[in-house]
Amino acid sequence: xxxxxxxxxxxxxxxxxxxxxxxxxxxxxxxxxxxPPAPPEAVAYPETTDEVSQIVQICAxxxxxxxxxxxxxxLEGHALATRGGVTVDFxxxxxxxxxxxxxxxxxxxxxxxxxxxxxxxxxTGLFFPVDPGANASLxxxxxxxxxxxxxxxxxxxxxxxxxxxxxxxxxxxxxxGTRARKSSAGYDLxxxxxxxxxxxxxxxxxxxxxxxxxxxxxxxxxxxDEIGPAVDCxxxxxxxxxxxxRIEFLDAASVAAVNAASNTGLPVMPHLxxxxxxxxxxxxxxxxxxxxxxxxFGGHDFRWSSKTEERNALWExxxxxxxxxxxxxxxxxxxxxxxxxxxxxxxQAVEETRADIAQSSIPGPxxxxxxxxNFHAILLVEQGNRAEMEEALALSGRMxxxxxxxxxxxxxxxxxxxxxxxxxxxxxxxxWEVMGEIKRxxxxxxxxxxxxxxxxx
Numbered sequence: 001x002x003x004x005x006x007x008x009x010x011x012x013x014x015x016x017x018x019x020x021x022x023x024x025x026x027x028x029x030x031x032x033x034x035x036p037p038a039p040p041e042a043v044a045y046p047e048t049t050d051e052v053s054q055i056v057q058i059c060a061x062x063x064x065x066x067x068x069x070x071x072x073x074x075l076e077g078h079a080l081a082t083r084g085g086v087t088v089d090f091x092x093x094x095x096x097x098x099x100x101x102x103x104x105x106x107x108x109x110x111x112x113x114x115x116x117x118x119x120x121x122x123x124t125g126l127f128f129p130v131d132p133g134a135n136a137s138l139x140x141x142x143x144x145x146x147x148x149x150x151x152x153x154x155x156x157x158x159x160x161x162x163x164x165x166x167x168x169x170x171x172x173x174x175x176x177g178t179r180a181r182k183s184s185a186g187y188d189l190x191x192x193x194x195x196x197x198x199x200x201x202x203x204x205x206x207x208x209x210x211x212x213x214x215x216x217x218x219x220x221x222x223x224x225d226e227i228g229p230a231v232d233c234x235x236x237x238x239x240x241x242x243x244x245x246r247i248e249f250l251d252a253a254s255v256a257a258v259n260a261a262s263n264t265g266l267p268v269m270p271h272l273x274x275x276x277x278x279x280x281x282x283x284x285x286x287x288x289x290x291x292x293x294x295x296x297f298g299g300h301d302f303r304w305s306s307k308t309e310e311r312n313a314l315w316e317x318x319x320x321x322x323x324x325x326x327x328x329x330x331x332x333x334x335x336x337x338x339x340x341x342x343x344x345x346x347x348q349a350v351e352e353t354r355a356d357i358a359q360s361s362i363p364g365p366x367x368x369x370x371x372x373x374n375f376h377a378i379l380l381v382e383q384g385n386r387a388e389m390e391e392a393l394a395l396s397g398r399m400x401x402x403x404x405x406x407x408x409x410x411x412x413x414x415x416x417x418x419x420x421x422x423x424x425x426x427x428x429x430x431x432w433e434v435m436g437e438i439k440r441x442x443x444x445x446x447x448x449x450x451x452x453x454x455x456x457x
Contacts, residue, residue: 040081074144096116219306227351229299335389356399361388
């Protein structure tokens, strides 16, 4: 491997768009959670698919690792250059290329963020529904198969990506999928790359499904005295088929942190946050049905709002809950868990997780997208405290085991990265070996995001 020769060739290709400044390397070596810094040796800023192809070809010739970078909001260390090499930052490839209102789809570059896309779509009456909370890049969202608060109604990135343009490990550029709404033509290569975390190719263009902006939107908060009835209310809501656009859970510790950071003034007890989309009559009917269920399960302190400003403030507070929880223990870092179980096992999973955390010395507020059976515990650890980190990781490991025992998955939306690598065999068995074979077939030199997703990578 000759990194210096590769960097020299990349410098000739990109000029000052190949950065080796300490600040750039540090920014691209940092994680949102507990993983230690892992800066690359250079950061490339391509502007076209052809440049991405040439970058990969140069790195392939010299055996230099290549790691993709979107907005850097991933939580499992996906974009950390653990083996050095070159990080490809897609921030300059951020255009909305084509909007097709009649077909309700859009084609974008990978660096375009979800907020920028929806701003561009405002005049069309359409919107892109997948909302992971952070203003993530759409390429990164596809690479990690992201979801979020609205997945209970609109699905995850798996359900909303129609087609991709991808640069492979040898520099070839391929297109997967079409703008047609269905196809039975061969293997589903689009599905293969969505969730591959940059280990099989670099996404350089995406075609996405759009949705019509709802005529009416209404949001609500309601409190419960205990976690159990709140979760049971969620299960009943889903089983009754009430079409929620969002249904989120926060335990009392999460509410206390949100209150402190966002001045929301909520009672410090478990809460559900919900949202309905549809016609005026439909939203009213859905809200009435949900309200009756909440009453049956002992919920109270209802706060309804159909005003845009109030709804936005509500969901902004929810989206900032992670940072609010971090701020509740100054100087802390976090091990962020991400388990997902069948909806019928949700109450058991949450209650057992809460009891496990209560028996530990680690604070661990619980929140999540419970309409999907997906929830998180934010395990707060004093930075540099090895004993606390070991305890948090042991807690996280038991949560993973619990999820698998209950028929669930080790990660509902955060992805594998480095953090969930050790659990993949338990979930997938021999299927994990097949994933490794696919990786070796498409990237035999192992230059694309090495150390992530598969064994021995």
